[in-house]
Amino acid sequence: xxxxxxxQWALDPQEASVAADGKVDFSRxxxxxxxxxxxxxxxxxxxxxxxxxxxxxxxxxGAAAAQAVATKAAxxxxxxxxxxxxxxxxxxxxxxxxxIAAAVQSLGDVALVVTGDAxxxxxxxxxxxxxxxxxxxxxxxxxxxxxxxxxxxTAERVLPEGVQxxxxxxxxxxxxxxxxxxxxxxxxxxxxxxxxxxVTVKSTADLGVALASEGTVTATAKLxxxxxxxxxxxxxxxxxxxxxxxxxxxxxxxxx
Amino acid sequence: MPYTLTDEQELxxxxxxxxxxxxxxxxxxxxxxxxxxxxxxxxxxxxxxxxGMLIPEEYGGSAMDTVSYNIAIEELSRCCATTxxxxxxxxxxxxxxxxxxxxxxxxxxxxxxxxxxEAAGGFGLTEPGAGSDAGATKTTAVRDGDEFVLNxxxxxITNGGFAKTFVVMARSTDAPGVKGVSAFIVERDTxxxxxxxxxDKLGIRGSSTTPLFFSDCRIPAANLLGQEGQGFKIxxxxxxxxxxxxxxxxxxxxxxxxxxxxxxxxxxxQFGHPIAELQAIQWMIADMAVDIEAxxxxxxxxxxxxxxxxxxxxxxxxxKLFCGEMATRVAGKAIQVHGGLGYTTSYPVxxxxxxxxxxxxxxxxxxxxxxxxxxxxxx
Numbered sequence: 028x029x030x031x032x033x034x035q036w037a038l039d040p041q042e043a044s045v046a047a048d049g050k051v052d053f054s055r056x057x058x059x060x061x062x063x064x065x066x067x068x069x070x071x072x073x074x075x076x077x078x079x080x081x082x083x084x085x086x087x088x089g090a091a092a093a094q095a096v097a098t099k100a101a102x103x104x105x106x107x108x109x110x111x112x113x114x115x116x117x118x119x120x121x122x123x124x125x126x127i128a129a130a131v132q133s134l135g136d137v138a139l140v141v142t143g144d145a146x147x148x149x150x151x152x153x154x155x156x157x158x159x160x161x162x163x164x165x166x167x168x169x170x171x172x173x174x175x176x177x178x179x180x181t182a183e184r185v186l187p188e189g190v191q192x193x194x195x196x197x198x199x200x201x202x203x204x205x206x207x208x209x210x211x212x213x214x215x216x217x218x219x220x221x222x223x224x225x226v227t228v229k230s231t232a233d234l235g236v237a238l239a240s241e242g243t244v245t246a247t248a249k250l251x252x253x254x255x256x257x258x259x260x261x262x263x264x265x266x267x268x269x270x271x272x273x274x275x276x277x278x279x280x281x282x283x
Numbered sequence: 284m285p286y287t288l289t290d291e292q293e294l295x296x297x298x299x300x301x302x303x304x305x306x307x308x309x310x311x312x313x314x315x316x317x318x319x320x321x322x323x324x325x326x327x328x329x330x331x332x333x334x335g336m337l338i339p340e341e342y343g344g345s346a347m348d349t350v351s352y353n354i355a356i357e358e359l360s361r362c363c364a365t366t367x368x369x370x371x372x373x374x375x376x377x378x379x380x381x382x383x384x385x386x387x388x389x390x391x392x393x394x395x396x397x398x399x400x401e402a403a404g405g406f407g408l409t410e411p412g413a414g415s416d417a418g419a420t421k422t423t424a425v426r427d428g429d430e431f432v433l434n435x436x437x438x439x440i441t442n443g444g445f446a447k448t449f450v451v452m453a454r455s456t457d458a459p460g461v462k463g464v465s466a467f468i469v470e471r472d473t474x475x476x477x478x479x480x481x482x483d484k485l486g487i488r489g490s491s492t493t494p495l496f497f498s499d500c501r502i503p504a505a506n507l508l509g510q511e512g513q514g515f516k517i518x519x520x521x522x523x524x525x526x527x528x529x530x531x532x533x534x535x536x537x538x539x540x541x542x543x544x545x546x547x548x549x550x551x552x553q554f555g556h557p558i559a560e561l562q563a564i565q566w567m568i569a570d571m572a573v574d575i576e577a578x579x580x581x582x583x584x585x586x587x588x589x590x591x592x593x594x595x596x597x598x599x600x601x602x603k604l605f606c607g608e609m610a611t612r613v614a615g616k617a618i619q620v621h622g623g624l625g626y627t628t629s630y631p632v633x634x635x636x637x638x639x640x641x642x643x644x645x646x647x648x649x650x651x652x653x654x655x656x657x658x659x660x661x662x
Contacts, residue, residue, distance in 0.1 A: 057297075059297065095290050096290040096293055096294070099290050099291070099294060100294055100297070103294060103298070212298045212299070212301035212302035212305070212331065213294070213298045214298075214330065214331045214332045214345070215295065215298075215331060215332030215333060215335075215336060215345035215347055215351075215355075216332045216340075216345045217332075218291055218294045218295060218298060219291060219345065219346070219347070221294070222290070222291065257552070
């Protein structure tokens with residue numbers, strides 16, 4: 028039995044800077060395994076160990092995703108092996124789901140696909156649902172407390188009306204919430220072992236997927252948030268701080 | 284000389300940074316303030332494989348290359364110089380000589396616990412009358428049947444307050460000067476071995492720096508490390524690697540202070556603009572960047588030479604000398620960028636300044652490094 032976890036090799040937003048005109052500058056950012064996907068790998072590692080399954084990481088991206096440093100970074104987080112499709116950079120959610128679905132089918136004997144909460148680039152949060160639809164598998168998103176006994180996946184979702192407990196029969200797709208686990212930094216032995224784990228690189232053609240046009244972005248309107256007022260409030264005395272905050276909000280016209 | 288890091292070295296940096304940000308940085312200010320060693324971090328360091336970086340896999344270590352090891356020390360020190368030196372002294376000064384000079388029995392007995400973090404290591408060379416002058420060692424080890432009997436005192440021993448395994452230098456033969464010095468492994472709980480009160484220090488205040496006292500302390504003769512009379516050579520070879528580690532610690536301290544200074548300079552507004560737009564600040568930032576990068580390259584060079592089995596004492600002395608003085612210089616500038624706030628404990632740069640100073644002193648002062656370098660240059 029295999030469990031697949033998807034991961035993205037993407038520029039680290041924590042290393043990006045925002046210019047005065049609002050443009051995000053990634054020129055000094057390094058690529059990392061997305062923070063969302065590091066959480067997904069952490070959860071999936073636990074599920075695979077408990078179920079005695081092989082954990083396969085699947086990544087869809089450009090040539091950078093197939094670089095040794097990228098696969099080792101993902102493998103060091105606990106994958107048993109990796110499958111990378113490296114000719115589908117910024118392919119869009121529908122295409123990415125189609126490629127992952129084909130990759131999952133090519134692997135065979137996959138009981139679960141675990142994904143992160145969102146992608147780092149488009150952040151659409153649509154991948155898991157689209158993938159589940161493509162595979163025809165039951166799907167759950169925003170999952171916490173995920174467990175898998177080899178045939179049934181159980182999870183919890185925090186909804187406005189309360190905590191929902193869900194059970195799905197495998198095969199299934201689960202998108203874990205960003206706080207579903209705390210991703211641990213890979214240990215030194217994990218890093219050294221990563222280079223010895225198997226990696227397969229495939230093209231979309233190998234998987235028999237033809238990327239479809241998903242439309243093009245014709246314009247992006249600039250988000251205009253309110254200008255920051257740079258008001259510092261000393262929080263040593265909470266009562267005085269609250270009073271200062273209220274008066275600052277009144278002065279700004281937020282409160283009557 | 285290749286200065287492109289391998290994938291594993293790059294991943295070591297990102298992984299140790301991730302670990303240090305989550306587990307080390309949150310304690311840094313508190314342990315400095317309370318002079319408390321971060322004992323709760325040691326098992327986590329062990330789990331990460333950071334206590335066994337220089338130990339072969341067959342003894343439970345992570346067997347990392349020396350460049351990776353120094354990158355790890357840099358990243359720990361970037362968040363907390365105390366944690367950096369805890370790991371550095373443990374690894375470079377205790378595990379390294381056992382790995383390289385220990386018998387198979389000694390390795391099997393001591394290395395697994397040191398690698399897991401179950402035991403921390405210390406190194407006893409310095410004495411009240413023998414600092415840089417290791418040949419003046421007065422602690423004695425007298426053979427008595429199957430035992431050696433140790434008497435004497437060591438001072439300024441890093442990790443002294445909690446280490447379980449110490450590598451200790453003592454005079455065991457009548458041979459004069461350095462030729463009479465031998466190395467021994469001494470366990471913390473040995474009768475006759477006591478640990479003194481920790482020093483109250485300017486910086487690395489969470490690091491436990493204590494004297495060690497030996498009073499008719501009997502250890503098995505099997506705890507002799509290497510050959511009798513080989514102690515000075517073992518100590519000097521140990522310090523060659525240790526000095527690179529301290530240089531890496533200094534780079535980390537400087538890097539942490541530099542990042543704090545850049546962040547502050549972008550946020551602090553004076554005369555209607557962030558001070559980062561002022562040339563006076565930009566020049567300091569540029570000088571700090573060059574200083575740190577130069578130091579980092581010296582560390583890589585010394586570590587790379589060690590990895591390739593080349594003599595590296597000269598390079599490690601250069602790295603230690605430059606990086607120690609560089610860290611103090613950079614941390615001073617970081618305070619200057621912060622202005623008055625940088626002089627307060629509200630910002631981490633005053634701690635960096637205090638922490639940096641020791642890197643000019645321990646594991647060989649800057650003056651000793653100049654001596655080592657000049658001797659080679661004038662040969």
